[in-house]
Amino acid sequence: MSLTEQELVRRQHLDALREAGIDPYPAAEWETTHHAADALAAYSDEANDPEAEGTEPIQVRIAGRMQTKRVMGKAAFFHVADESGTIQVYARRDDLEDGWYNAVFKKLLDPGDWLGIEGTLFRTRMGEVSVHASRIVLLSKSLKPLPVEKTVTDEETGETRTFNEVTDPDFRYRQRYADLALHPEVRDVFKKRARMLRTIRDFLDSRDYVEVETPALQPLYGGAAARPFTTHHNALDMPLFLRIADELYLKRLLVGGFEGVYEIAKDFRNEGLSRFHNPEFTMLELYVAFRDYDWMMRLVESMLERIATDLHGTTDVTWGEHTLSFAAPFRRLPIFEAIADKTGHHLRGKTRDEVAEIARQLGLEVDGSMGLGKLIDEIFGEFVEPHLIQPTFITDYPVELSPLAKRHRTEEGLVERFELIAGGKELCNAFSELNDPLDQRQRFEDQVTLAKEGDDEATNTVDEDYLRALEYGMPPAAGLGVGIDRLAMVMTNQPSIRDVLLFPLLRPETGEQPDNGESPLAPYM
RNA sequence: GCCCCUAUAGCUCAGUUGGUUAGAGCAGCGGACUCUUAAUCCGCGUGUCCCAGGUUCGAGUCCUGGUGGGGGCACCA
Numbered sequence: 001m002s003l004t005e006q007e008l009v010r011r012q013h014l015d016a017l018r019e020a021g022i023d024p025y026p027a028a029e030w031e032t033t034h035h036a037a038d039a040l041a042a043y044s045d046e047a048n049d050p051e052a053e054g055t056e057p058i059q060v061r062i063a064g065r066m067q068t069k070r071v072m073g074k075a076a077f078f079h080v081a082d083e084s085g086t087i088q089v090y091a092r093r094d095d096l097e098d099g100w101y102n103a104v105f106k107k108l109l110d111p112g113d114w115l116g117i118e119g120t121l122f123r124t125r126m127g128e129v130s131v132h133a134s135r136i137v138l139l140s141k142s143l144k145p146l147p148v149e150k151t152v153t154d155e156e157t158g159e160t161r162t163f164n165e166v167t168d169p170d171f172r173y174r175q176r177y178a179d180l181a182l183h184p185e186v187r188d189v190f191k192k193r194a195r196m197l198r199t200i201r202d203f204l205d206s207r208d209y210v211e212v213e214t215p216a217l218q219p220l221y222g223g224a225a226a227r228p229f230t231t232h233h234n235a236l237d238m239p240l241f242l243r244i245a246d247e248l249y250l251k252r253l254l255v256g257g258f259e260g261v262y263e264i265a266k267d268f269r270n271e272g273l274s275r276f277h278n279p280e281f282t283m284l285e286l287y288v289a290f291r292d293y294d295w296m297m298r299l300v301e302s303m304l305e306r307i308a309t310d311l312h313g314t315t316d317v318t319w320g321e322h323t324l325s326f327a328a329p330f331r332r333l334p335i336f337e338a339i340a341d342k343t344g345h346h347l348r349g350k351t352r353d354e355v356a357e358i359a360r361q362l363g364l365e366v367d368g369s370m371g372l373g374k375l376i377d378e379i380f381g382e383f384v385e386p387h388l389i390q391p392t393f394i395t396d397y398p399v400e401l402s403p404l405a406k407r408h409r410t411e412e413g414l415v416e417r418f419e420l421i422a423g424g425k426e427l428c429n430a431f432s433e434l435n436d437p438l439d440q441r442q443r444f445e446d447q448v449t450l451a452k453e454g455d456d457e458a459t460n461t462v463d464e465d466y467l468r469a470l471e472y473g474m475p476p477a478a479g480l481g482v483g484i485d486r487l488a489m490v491m492t493n494q495p496s497i498r499d500v501l502l503f504p505l506l507r508p509e510t511g512e513q514p515d516n517g518e519s520p521l522a523p524y525m
Numbered sequence: 526g527c528c529c530c531u532a533u534a535g536c537u538c539a540g541u542u543g544g545u546u547a548g549a550g551c552a553g554c555g556g557a558c559u560c561u562u563a564a565u566c567c568g569c570g571u572g573u574c575c576c577a578g579g580u581u582c583g584a585g586u587c588c589u590g591g592u593g594g595g596g597g598c599a600c601c602a
Contacts, residue, residue: 005571006535006553068552068562075559092559111552125560147536148552150563163563164537164551170594171536225602272526272600377602401602419602429602496595507593 010143013108017141020104024141030116033061037084043121043129050121057120060131062087063139065181066113068148071106077130080115085184088130089117095134105136112142146178173504186499192311193488193500197264199310200284203303209260209286214249216242216266222459222466223247223404226269229279242268246285247404247479248466251433254289254477255469262286264484275496276425279505282484291478292432293416297393300420300428300480301328304391304487311491318493319423322389330391330420335380338394342383347376355379369453373400388421403443405431406476423490430480437470 003011017024034042039060043050050058064082074093079086093101109115116137123129150163166172172179172186180187201211219238221228223245231240246263253261267283288296308315308326315327333341336348345358352372359366359375364382366375376398388394395418396408405415416432434440444462451460488500498504 004535004553009553068564070561070564071558072561072564073558075561077561077564079562088562090560094559124562126562128560128562130560145535145552148563149536150551152563161563166536168532168536168594170532173594227600269601274601275596277601373602381601397602403602417602426602 006145007143010110010141010145013110014141014143017104017108017138020108022104022108022138024138026137026139030063030137030139031061032063032116033059035084036062036064036080036082036087039087039121039131040085040129043123051123057122059118059120061116061118062131063114063116065142066109066111066115068150069109069111074101076105078111080117080131081184083187088124088128089119089133089136090122090124090130091133091136095132096136100136104138109136109138110142110145111148112144112146113138114140114142146181149182169498170506173498174506176502189488189492189494189500190502192492195311196307196488196491197484199307200264200303203306204260204262204286207260209262209288210258212250212253212258212261212263213265214243214246214263216268218243220459220461220463221245222461222463224267224269225458227271229268229270244269245481246283247481248463250285250287251474251477251479252466252469254287254433255472255474259289259475260287273505275498276486278485278497278501281497284480284482284484286480286482287433287477288479289475289477292476293395293418293430293478296430296478296480297330297332297418298328299478300393300430300482301330304420307487307491317491319389319490320493320495322423324390324422324490326391330393332393332395332418334396335376335394335398336396338384338388339376339379342387343379345379347379371400371450373398377401385421385426386424389424391420391422391427393418393420402431403447404434404440404479406434406436407439425486425490426483427486427490428480428482430478433474433477433479435470435474435476437467440470441467 014024039058039062042058042060062080062082064080064086067079067081067086069078070076076091077088078091079088091101091105096105116139117131117133118135118137119131119133121129122132147164147166149165151160152163153160166179166182180190205211217231217233217240219240221241221244223243224247226244228241228244231242232238233240243265244267246265246267250261250263262285264282264284266280268280269277270279271277273279288299304326305315305328308317311317315325317324317326336346340346343358343362345362347355347358350358352375355372355375356366356370359379362379362383364378370378380394384394396411396414397405397417397419399405399407399413399415402415402417405417408414408416418428418430419426420428420430434443441462444459444467447458448460448462450458485497485500488494489497492500494500
């Protein structure tokens with residue numbers, strides 16, 4: 001791939017630096033005393049006013065990426081960005097090592113270079129707290145120019161305007177490193193995501209639930225309805241599946257005597273991509289012995305309340321034009337009531353064919369392969385779910401949809417299950433876990449029948465080992481699954497799952513295509 | 526898999542009913558400048574107009590096919 005003029009210029013700078021005896025990629029540690037934000041805070045600390053008579057100037061050593069460079073002959077200003085923010089640096093020829101300013105700083109350093117700066121804090125005539133540099137060290141040379149965005153604050157209105165903002169999603173997702181370097185607010189999203197995960201772990205650990213790890217490579221897949229990725233183990237010469245859920249392994253651990261276990265892990269589902277779906281995604285699963293789905297609703301309320309408060313200081317979370325309230329308790333609504341509210345149709349007790357007719361009346365496409373459960377799910381997904389903006393527990397699903405959930409204690413044909421919907425999307429799925437081994441075997445066999453009838457998401461194998469575990473006796477338990485990515489979307493107000501994944505799945509870039517029949521795929525050049 | 530939108534300089538974008546040499550700002554290059562902040566001033570345009578065909582005297586512009594990206598549908602307990 002040919003280099004642009006700007007890339008060539010930077011390579012020339014690199015060569016010139018080496019000729020001048022400056023290592024553009026030095027190994028030695030550059031110990032810092034401050035981040036940019038700390039330095040600014042230190043200066044504005046009124047208890048130690050640095051502008052008061054007789055006060056010693058504050059010495060700082062900082063490190064960061066050079067932003068725009070404004071050279072005015074024998075002095076220059078530039079900003080340096082580190083993880084905390086930016087701070088301006090004032091570099092004067094006569095304050096730096098002899099000849100260095102003209103020969104190195106002006107000619108060979110470029111925006112994007114990583115620099116170490118030593119100096120004292122002062123306030124410029126324009127009022128900006130800055131570092132008056134006594135020493136500037138190149139820490140790492142940048143050979144490829146980052147796009148230049150400039151943000152201006154209008155002094156009268158206080159409004160900020162950004163020029164040349166990089167908005168191309170292709171660029172931002174593919175070159176996430178550049179997106180992050182350019183956009184501190186994108187880094188903030190991922191810091192919030194990390195904090196959310198830490199809150200979840202704190203919350204669960206404080207209840208003495210044990211974080212465990214179960215296989216991602218599985219000889220049989222199960223625990224959800226989804227098509228798996230398949231792979232192959234060479235030494236054992238056997239096919240393996242990437243997990244679509246952790247559920248069946250975690251419940252084996254309840255049999256083994258753990259009373260609370262959870263796992264935060266990637267699941268893999270071989271399905272389409274969308275604003276809400278990535279083929280690999282992060283799932284929290286939690287199983288607690290001797291509890292039921294009612295109890296689990298209260299736990300979820302309490303956990304989400306805490307996540308919202310930790311991230312935002314309040315249970316109110318902005319979601320597009322809405323404000324979601326995660327203050328407990330959340331609304332609870334049986335699925336049949338929810339459907340009746342939105343469509344006027346009471347489906348409880350109706351036969352498969354009656355529901356199919358209603359679905360047709362509502363304008364849904366119905367075909368003969370759709371069972372009662374599937375039809376109800378379709379109606380719910382089309383007419384109810386998108387309208388559930390505030391956090392809402394939808395409860396008591398038809399048994400056909402839930403082969404791993406316990407039958408409802410009083411309602412025939414239903415299971416003790418809930419989903420939490422917020423922002424019009426499913427965030428959690430939970431139930432009182434089915435622990436009757438004989439009922440479980442029957443439901444697995446029903447799934448196998450569905451698979452044979454052509455449902456390519458039904459599991460086509462009975463997991464005999466799981467049934468063996470259940471036969472030893474699994475305590476009654478409540479189980480929960482939380483889509484961490486979707487929760488992160490809601491908690492950080494991001495419209496696409498790609499905005500809460502550092503590296504969402506994209507097609508590989510096609511490289512330069514020499515007309516020689518070689519592979520067109522050259523992802524990273 | 527289907528439908529719609531979209532692709533022009535490193536970045537953000539303009540480009541007329543098809544018209545001859547494809548432009549602007551920022552970035553970059555050369556020069557001036559010791560408190561600037563989209564620094565300013567003087568000079569310089571750096572391009573596979575996503576790709577491949579086609580229509581035409583002539584295509585960035587129109588047509589067909591393809592590729593990347595976005596949105597929607599389908600799929601997704």
